Amino acid sequence: MNNLRNKVQLIGNLGKDVEFKELENGNAIARVTIATKEVYQNPQGEKIVDVQWHNLVGWGKVAEIMQVLLKKGKEVAVQGKLTHRSFEDKEGRKRYISEIIVKEFMPLN
Template sequence: MSLRNRVSLIGYTGKEVEIVNFENGGIKASVSLATNDHYTNAKGEKVEETQWHNLVAYGKTAEIMQKYLSKGREIAVEGKLTYRSYEDKEGVKRNITEIRVEELLLLGNK
């Protein structure tokens, strides 16, 4: 994996894994990941902030995600940022940022 475009995250899956099977036998897995950050604001109050990330994986990594991940599972991932755009049903152009998972580590007890 290139060091120029590398992302490492630890968080909790926010939904069940979505699977797409391709005609050529390939597989794609998608899931959301929540990461949390804590900080103290100017008033001295502790604030927790949650960020949501879209994860996608292909091949063996997708198969592992399908088999072992469920909503609420703690995982660590490494991958690269990817950007794509599409038109929604109303014809509006939408942009999406995803993390293409290349390494997956299952954490926690689930």
């Protein structure tokens, strides 16, 4: 049951091409955004389309494979864990971000 404590699974479409970088220590990192869509009817009977954007981060071998296989618009299934962190932007303001650390993924189209 421990492996269910922080597990995220999403299916969606990539909003841009993967940003890939090799760090000074030799580790690789890949970043990309994925959009998930939910369609439902509100109490007034109107069709509502709710699109949510999620930040994905891959490390090491996962990052290298993400760079090769994932392109803007591609539908993908992702499994990973949810993380939250803070950073300082260029103006010195503290910002907060939520990211999904990708453990596995599978292109669907």
